[in-house]
Amino acid sequence: MMTKHVFPYLLMVFCGLSAMDVMANPMEGLCALKDADTRSISPENFTGEKGKGGMATLEEGTAAHAARELGQGWKVNPYVNIEPGATVVLGETTGMGHINHIWITPTGEYRTTILRFYWDDEISPSVEVPVGDFFAAGWGMGKEPRITSLAVCVNPRSGFNCYWQMPFRKGFKITMENMGEKKARAFYQIDYTLESVPEDAPYFHAQFRRVNPLPEKSVYTIVDGIKGRGHYVGTYLAHGANSPGWWGEGEIKFFIDGDTEFPTICGTGEEDYFCGSYGYNEKEDGDKYTYENFSSPYTGFHHIPFEGVQRRFGQYRWHITDPVCFKQDMRVTIQSLGWQSEGRYLPLQDDLASVAYWYQVEPHAPFPELPGGDALAIKN
Numbered sequence: 498m499m500t501k502h503v504f505p506y507l508l509m510v511f512c513g514l515s516a517m518d519v520m521a522n523p524m525e526g527l528c529a530l531k532d533a534d535t536r537s538i539s540p541e542n543f544t545g546e547k548g549k550g551g552m553a554t555l556e557e558g559t560a561a562h563a564a565r566e567l568g569q570g571w572k573v574n575p576y577v578n579i580e581p582g583a584t585v586v587l588g589e590t591t592g593m594g595h596i597n598h599i600w601i602t603p604t605g606e607y608r609t610t611i612l613r614f615y616w617d618d619e620i621s622p623s624v625e626v627p628v629g630d631f632f633a634a635g636w637g638m639g640k641e642p643r644i645t646s647l648a649v650c651v652n653p654r655s656g657f658n659c660y661w662q663m664p665f666r667k668g669f670k671i672t673m674e675n676m677g678e679k680k681a682r683a684f685y686q687i688d689y690t691l692e693s694v695p696e697d698a699p700y701f702h703a704q705f706r707r708v709n710p711l712p713e714k715s716v717y718t719i720v721d722g723i724k725g726r727g728h729y730v731g732t733y734l735a736h737g738a739n740s741p742g743w744w745g746e747g748e749i750k751f752f753i754d755g756d757t758e759f760p761t762i763c764g765t766g767e768e769d770y771f772c773g774s775y776g777y778n779e780k781e782d783g784d785k786y787t788y789e790n791f792s793s794p795y796t797g798f799h800h801i802p803f804e805g806v807q808r809r810f811g812q813y814r815w816h817i818t819d820p821v822c823f824k825q826d827m828r829v830t831i832q833s834l835g836w837q838s839e840g841r842y843l844p845l846q847d848d849l850a851s852v853a854y855w856y857q858v859e860p861h862a863p864f865p866e867l868p869g870g871d872a873l874a875i876k877n
Contacts, residue, residue, distance in 0.1 A: 533692035538588030538671075539685060540574050545590045576684045579610070579675040587685060591668035594691040601657045603628050603673075605681030607637050608850075609870045611674040616700050617667040621863050626705040627873065628673070628683075630852050632657035633797070633813045635735035637875050640809075642799035645792050648731060648815045648854075661730075661854065663701040664694045676870040699727045699856040704864050707873065709848035710739055716830045719749075720853035722865075723827040727857025728820035731813070732829070734771075737848030738808040740835070741784070743776050744845060747832030754825040762821065767831065771812040772796035805877065807848065815854075829853060 534547075540559070542550040551570050555561040558573030579585050603610055607629025614624035627635065633649050634641045634657065644651040650658040663669075675681045704720055711717055719732060729751070738744040749770045751762035764770040768777055777788040777798050786808060788800040795817055801809040821827070837843040867873070 531690075531692070533594070533690040536590070536594075536689055536691060538590065538687040538689075540577050543586070543588055545588065545687075545689070576682050577673075579605075579673060579681040579683065581675055581678050581680065584672050584674040587671045587673055587683070588687050589668070589670040590689075592691045593666050593694050594664070594689055595694065596663035596665070596669065596687060596689040597660070598688040599657075599659050599685070600688075601628065601632075601683055601685035602655050603657070603681065603683045603685075604638065605675065605679055606677040606874065608635065608873050608875050609675070609677035610681050611676060611867065613672045613674070614663070614701075614703075615670040615672075616663075616665050616859070617669075619859070621861070623700055623859075623861060624703040625864055625867065626703050626852050628657070630705055630733060630735065630850060631703060632659060633733045633811060633852075635733070635811060635850055635852075636801045636803075636809050637877075640801050640803075642790070642797075642801070642811055643792060644797055644799075644813070645794075646797060646813065646815060647794045647817060649813070661701055664698045665700075666694055676873065678870075697858075699858050700861075701854075701856055702727075702861060703852055703854045705850070705852050705867070706865075707848075707850035707868065709737065709850075710846040711833050711849055713846055714844045716832055717747075717849045717851075719829040719831060719851045720855075721828040721830075722862045723823070723855065723857065724825070724862045725857045725860070726824050727827075727855055728822045729816060729827060729829070729853070729855040730820050731815045731817075731852075731854035732770075733811070733813045733852040733854075734767075734831070735848075735850040736767075736810045736812065738810070738845070739806075739847050740845060742835045742843070743779060744808070744833070744835050744847060745776060746834035746836065746842060747845075748834075749829065749831045751821055752826075752828040752830075753821070753823050754827075756828075767812075767834075768798070770831075771798055771814050773798055827855070 536545040538545040553574035564571045564573045608627045610628045613622040629635045641655050745767035747767050749764040750760035753761045780787045790799045796814045799811045803809050833845040833847045835843040835845050
């Protein structure tokens with residue numbers, strides 16, 4: 498119910514439209530007629546065309562064996578297989594409108610399965626993120642947290658959902674690449690509307706970074722090189738603590754519109770930025786640590802069970818009510834700090850992976866090249 502009440506307001510905020518008329522009752526206007534056409538892309542309709550769903554035949558369907566006694570129209574092609582080293586187009590369409598919801602259930606190695614989104618015939622993707630990290634579940638299959646936020650929901654067992662609104666003017670293409678060594682599979686649905694988009698509406702972007710281990714006394718870069726006008730709307734951070742003790746004292750910093758050595762926005766600590774406090778109620782018993790997980794509309798923290806030495810965490814913060822606006826450029830960094838003797842900070846060499854989410858007017862600066870599969874892979 499929370500998502501349904503707040504989502505119309507969320508869309509207005511992201512599109513730069515006034516939300517004053519819906520503050521008293523967020524569902525006001527839901528019954529109004531809309532000049533839009535609803536469409537949906539899935540393996541049963543790769544282009545979303547009207548009246549073209551469920552047409553796969555037994556000769557071409559991925560689930561042909563299960564449907565062999567029923568035939569066309571009976572769940573013949575509900576998923577796609579992606580061989581190692583291959584890239585498949587999950588969906589492609591033309592026209593103007595918004596993607597409003599994406600559901601996907603992937604199998605395989607999440608970190609080496611890469612989603613890319615292209616808006617309006619662009620060559621360089623505006624979204625390039627491993628599938629698990631995009632949905633704030635970066636630690637791999639079988640280790641998905643339960644997330645009940647406004648922008649992202651992860652439902653049992655691996656029901657990945659996102660509600661970021663994604664406008665397009667000429668069309669879009671979404672691909673998935675399997676950089677791993679095993680076959681991957683994806684069930685998915687991309688729900689969108691064909692309708693007019695305001696002239697000044699920016700495009701959705703998301704970029705992944707990872708460093709493991711962070712070099713000694715280095716600062717981790719969540720994103721840099723953003724050029725243009727827009728607003729930053731979210732951060733996901735998968736933090737692997739490589740040493741004992743508390744790991745979340747580092748400050749996040751937003752360098753905005755020409756900031757160089759010192760930022761305009763400087764946080765007070767990692768768990769503070771993700772809206773927790775006091776180490777997420779960390780308790781230590783020998784070499785065992787416990788924490789209190791939480792998931793809220795805008796922020797969340799999860800301790801990921803793992804039998805190895807490394808402790809693993811996922812944290813998200815969506816800047817839905819407090820987007821960080823920029824007119825020229827943007828860079829975001831975070832320190833990795835713990836404690837040592839005599840109350841001194843200890844720079845850490847942890848495993849950090851992140852996703853930055855933002856909207857901006859195109860064109861966008863090219864993204865750094867993703868590392869290879871071995872550098873992406875999570876070691877168990």
